[in-house]
Amino acid sequence: MSDFLALILQQSINGIYLGCLYVLVALGLTLIYGVMNQINFAHADFVTVGAFAAFFSATRLFTKWMGMSDGTGYVLSIFMALAAGALLGLLVNAAVFAPLRNRSDELRPLIATIGVSVLLENAQLILFGPIPFQFDSPFAQNTIRFGKIFFSEQSVLVVIVAALAIGGLYSFMKFTFLGKALRAVSQDRETAGLMGINENFLIALTIVIASALAGMAGALLGPVIVLTPFAGASVIVKAFAIVIIGGFGNMEGTIIAGILVGIIEAFTVQYLGSGVIDLVVFVLLLFMLVVKPTGLIAERREENV
């Protein structure tokens, strides 16, 4: 294999690994948008909460206090982060989304989630302080080698966990009754309600799933990002770009766009430097919006006059 080809392959693998992380964050945003037509600006902080939950359970609870090995501790901490995200989602839904849901208004819930975001960030700032935490994954040091291509066990773990989560969510949406009901609610809430679907329960379920995914993404991102109370913000702007590129509310589009942005990021780092990643991604986003405003996979839309 030539060096050039190896480089391309290496960066593609790095890109897919990054992309999986972004997909986990972006899927939650797109799910909430699909069902409620709302943007959740506090989503970034669900990621941060998940990262901190994972950090403390991996480095303290499971290893120091319960005496498990580092590896088991980290894997179990992913579930703790998932649970923390789900719990937070339940709370935020009850406090913010549920009361605001029935007003057909796109701006006020957005501001409310900005308020939640400020609240969560500063609560974590008081709890954990501004100094970044060193969150080492026990799998990050071990590399697997195939010829000229290297990747860490951590990236394999991330891709497996993400694939399981995405696959699980996808089959839940496609093959279960609840998933079908969820899709019905996202297509037309009123009609779904008339068909006897409990939309309040389903919307709460959506937010819990979305938040759980964000929390889990936090556990996987923790070792990659600088872990401070404001860590989620670095990922969330990219997640927004992914959701738009994939088409708001469109699961398949979001998955494809997420992997695509991950790969673009990997090659940008290789050829242009890490400083311009956001620049490249957002120029791509604006270009995309000019060429194809409905996203990669077009959704059907009617204009009601």
Place this chain on the structure above:
Amino acid sequence: MSRRVADALSRPVRWPAFLGALVVIALLPMVLGTPYWRGILVVCAMNVLLAMSLNLVIGYTGQLSLGQSGFFAIGAYVTTVLLKSYGWNFWLAGVAAVLAAGLVGLLLAAFAARLRGHYLGIASLGFAVIVYQILINWESVTKGVRGIYGIMPPPPIRLPGLPEISFGNQATLFYLVAGIALCVYVILDNLVRSPIGETLRAIREDEISAASLGVNGARWKAFSFGVSAAIAGLAGCFYPGFVGTLVPDAFGIVESFTMLAMVIVGGMGTMIGPVIGAVVLTFLPEVLRGFGDFRLIVYGLALTLVVLFMPGGILQAWQILTARLRGTEASESTGGGR
């Protein structure tokens, strides 16, 4: 178009309110006498300008824009770079900065012509991210994350026969920015009460119906974005001279969200609402200092609660309250409740 703008601007000014506002502005630095509080006053005047600028796009034209921090940044950086690197006069640099921000606003309006709702929101957010990234990466001009230091306040004005007006202290700087904000308020107030205001509101309520009545949506959206961006740029001109340093972090996307919060909390689609929102959200963190480290938590909580319990913002809540006290129904004068 230019004739309609000229017509809108030549409408009578509401003199009693104008003079009342002038008196309040004159008294404020005397009531809040310490340099610290006067500094907050200057910030407040800039925030009023920013909130008013965003309100024109969101409240009156109904276009979700999260890119306002980008225009604020363009105003600040164009002024400072022309001033420090090219030796321009401050006032001339300021005019250039306002024009630059306005032109970029027209550019963003090209997206508004094609996109709506949350798509436009994220596209404009993308614009703000791009501006922020350019500030960080274009080091030869913006000095990157290290920032530009030692920026002087606006030069003193020397008028024949009058004492020199220096902007070295917070009080005169406040008079300058607040005076400009008041002028902008009067101009916008005339604009939104004119047929142009009707046109913009028609686009807000239903763009397709407006188009069927002969309203060129793209053109008036461009007008709205351009004017709004120019006003945000105007606020940006005074920021570097006030703070003395200029770093990209002052123009993160959080700033766009704060401006949006001011508009919504005050009452969007009204003239006085965003002014109230800007004043409340500027002073709230200061008033909450008693909570120490917890003040921003309380701030976030307050923001969420206002939205939950005052859907039309503080202005509408106040109107409902006074109407209840008088025993009549609340007036529907507040617009923008989409």
